[in-house]
Amino acid sequence: MRERLEELRGEGLAAVEVASTEDDLREVEVGLLGRKGGITAALKALGKLPPEERPLIGQLANEVKVAIQGAIDVKRSTLGQAALSAELSGEGFDATLPGPALPGGGQHPIQAITRELEDLFLSMGFRIADGPEVELEENNFDALNIPTDHPARESHDTIWITPESQRQGDGRGVVLRTHTSPVQVRALREYGAPLRVVAPGRVFRQEALDATHEHTFHQMEGLVVDKGVGVGHMLHAMNTLIEGVMGRKLETRLRPGFFPFVEPGFELDARCPFCQDGCSVCKGSRWIELMPGGLVHPHVLESAGVDSSEYSGYAFGLGLSRIVMLRYGIDDIRWFMSGSLDFLRQFPA
Ligand code: FA5
Numbered sequence: 191m192r193e194r195l196e197e198l199r200g201e202g203l204a205a206v207e208v209a210s211t212e213d214d215l216r217e218v219e220v221g222l223l224g225r226k227g228g229i230t231a232a233l234k235a236l237g238k239l240p241p242e243e244r245p246l247i248g249q250l251a252n253e254v255k256v257a258i259q260g261a262i263d264v265k266r267s268t269l270g271q272a273a274l275s276a277e278l279s280g281e282g283f284d285a286t287l288p289g290p291a292l293p294g295g296g297q298h299p300i301q302a303i304t305r306e307l308e309d310l311f312l313s314m315g316f317r318i319a320d321g322p323e324v325e326l327e328e329n330n331f332d333a334l335n336i337p338t339d340h341p342a343r344e345s346h347d348t349i350w351i352t353p354e355s356q357r358q359g360d361g362r363g364v365v366l367r368t369h370t371s372p373v374q375v376r377a378l379r380e381y382g383a384p385l386r387v388v389a390p391g392r393v394f395r396q397e398a399l400d401a402t403h404e405h406t407f408h409q410m411e412g413l414v415v416d417k418g419v420g421v422g423h424m425l426h427a428m429n430t431l432i433e434g435v436m437g438r439k440l441e442t443r444l445r446p447g448f449f450p451f452v453e454p455g456f457e458l459d460a461r462c463p464f465c466q467d468g469c470s471v472c473k474g475s476r477w478i479e480l481m482p483g484g485l486v487h488p489h490v491l492e493s494a495g496v497d498s499s500e501y502s503g504y505a506f507g508l509g510l511s512r513i514v515m516l517r518y519g520i521d522d523i524r525w526f527m528s529g530s531l532d533f534l535r536q537f538p539a
Contacts, residue, residue, distance in 0.1 A: 191232065191239065191247050195254050198228045202258040206265050215269070219262055229255050296539035300408050300526060303435060303514050304390045307410060310434040314427075316386040316412075321373035323392055324351060328361030329372035334451040335489045347396035349405075366394035370411035371451060374486075374505055377413065378494035383501045384416040390510060401471050401522045402478070408510035415486065415496060415503030421454070424483055424504035428458055431506075432480070435513050443477065452484025452505060460513075464521055471521055478516065481508045 205218040222229050233251050236244050277283055297305070308318050321329075331343055338359045350357070351364040373389035381387070390410040397403045412427060425444070432440050440460045447457035459477040468474035483506030488498035511523055518537070520526075525533050 191235070191243075192250060195229075195232055195247070195250050198222060198232070199254045199257060202229075202254070203261055206258070206261040209265060210269075212266065212269060215262055215266055218258075222258055223255060229258070294539050296534065296537055298526070298534065299514050299518060299520075299537045300511060302537065303517065304408070304410070304510065307390065307431065307434060307510075308388070310431070311388045311412070314386075314430070316388050316414075317381075319373050319377045319387045319389040321367070321370070321376050321389060321391065323367055323394070325365055325367040325372050326361065327352075327357075327363035327365055329375045330365050330367050330369070332361045333375040333490065333493045334371055335487050335493075336450045340450060349394050349396055367391075368395050369393050369507060370409040371505070371507060373411050374413045374451075374490070375494055378415065378491070378496060383491075383496045383503075385503075386414045386416075388412045399524065401524075402473075402512060402515075404511065404523050404527065406527065407512075407523065408514075410508040410510045412483075412506045412508070413486070413503060414505075415491065415501050417501060419485075419502045419504055421456075421485065421504070424456075424485070424506065427504070428481055428483060428506055431508060432460065432513070435517055440516070442480075447482045447484070449482060449484060451487050451490045453487045455482065455484035457482050458506075460516060463516055463519065469521075471515075478512060479509070480512055480516075481506055483507065 202218060202222045205221075206215065209215045209218060221227055224230065229251060233248070233255075236248055236251070239247060312318065330348075331340075332338075336343060348368050349366040351366065357363045370389050370391050370393060373387075373391070377385060377387045377389065388410055389412075390408065392406060393409050394406050397405050399405065412431070414423065414427070429439075429442070432442065440463075442461070443459050445457050445459070447455045449455045457479060458481045460480045462469065462472035462476050462478050464471045465476065468476055472478050483504060486503035486505050491498040491501060491503065511526060514520070514526075515523060
């Protein structure tokens with residue numbers, strides 16, 4: 191058996207040495223190491239040997255197997271390299287031809303609509319503003335005329351960064367912003383009046399989640415401060431915005447709404463496009479709350495250093511996630527952050 195194995199080793203290594211193609215190598219591999227190969231047969235015959243010989247012969251058979259397989263691997267790599275070099279230096283090779291096409295990515299629908307709205311407002315002379323998602327309590331609440339004990343703070347169900355034990359109620363606490371309205375404050379302080387600005391962005395609230403409520407969602411804040419600004423200007427901007435997103439007029443209604451930073455305040459609702467007489471999206475009301483707004487409270491103007499006897503303004507806070515739902519007929523807001531590629535692939539790249 192020992193001699194037979196040594197013979198196989200010699201034959202195998204010699205065959206690998208002279209192999210000049212992948213097919214030659216494959217033949218050696220199958221002939222010696224395959225299921226019916228010589229070395230496999232020798233390993234199978236071990237059981238017939240006297241017990242004291244089995245370990246030594248078994249070890250030798252394995253050594254031969256490893257040696258031949260190693261030689262085959264080295265030769266295979268050498269032949270592969272040689273074939274590649276030949277191909278690259280050959281006449282017919284064109285390194286400038288395009289490679290295989292990669293599947294294209296696309297924009298998230300909220301991102302796509304945000305860009306569209308930014309373009310629309312830029313064309314109307316607005317500037318785009320940005321603000322931090324981790325915000326000072328002062329900008330998120332105090333400067334917006336929402337005092338420490340105001341119930342509006344509760345209704346926003348704030349996610350606090352500052353632990354409860356360290357909150358002083360002095361505006362220095364830190365929160366995940368609950369709305370995009372703090373960007374009003376920042377923009378007014380930075381640019382002063384007159385001002386036209388929109389601020390799209392992500393906001394965060396502790397929420398009971400359902401088809402129209404997420405803990406992380408998108409809003410777009412609008413703010414115009416100038417001389418003689420009134421409710422008519424605000425309505426025009428809100429309707430232009432909705433028409434811009436939907437590409438058509440929606441049936442809307444305006445009702446009184448309360449926000450400490452506007453006076454008077456309004457709520458603009460859109461007719462639910464998912465049903466005729468009530469569904470889980472509109473919770474049976476047939477209306478979807480889309481966009482509150484109002485005339486900027488003089489306290490907000492003054493706290494940002496704007497003279498409220500000279501200037502007035504309007505502000506609105508579009509529920510961006512919800513209007514994207516309306517635009518594409520998405521019946522559950524939770525799809526946006528589901529990470530589902532099947533969902534995302536439905537939107538144009
Ligand atoms: C505000 O956030 C005010 N800052 C809006 C505002 C701006 C009022 C300027 C006046 C002047 P409200 O909490 O209602 O308001 O939210 C605004 C919009 O965000 C709602 O109309 C709704 O469309 C959307 N929204 C509110 N909560 C959620 C939520 N959990 N998930 C998805 N969208 C929401």
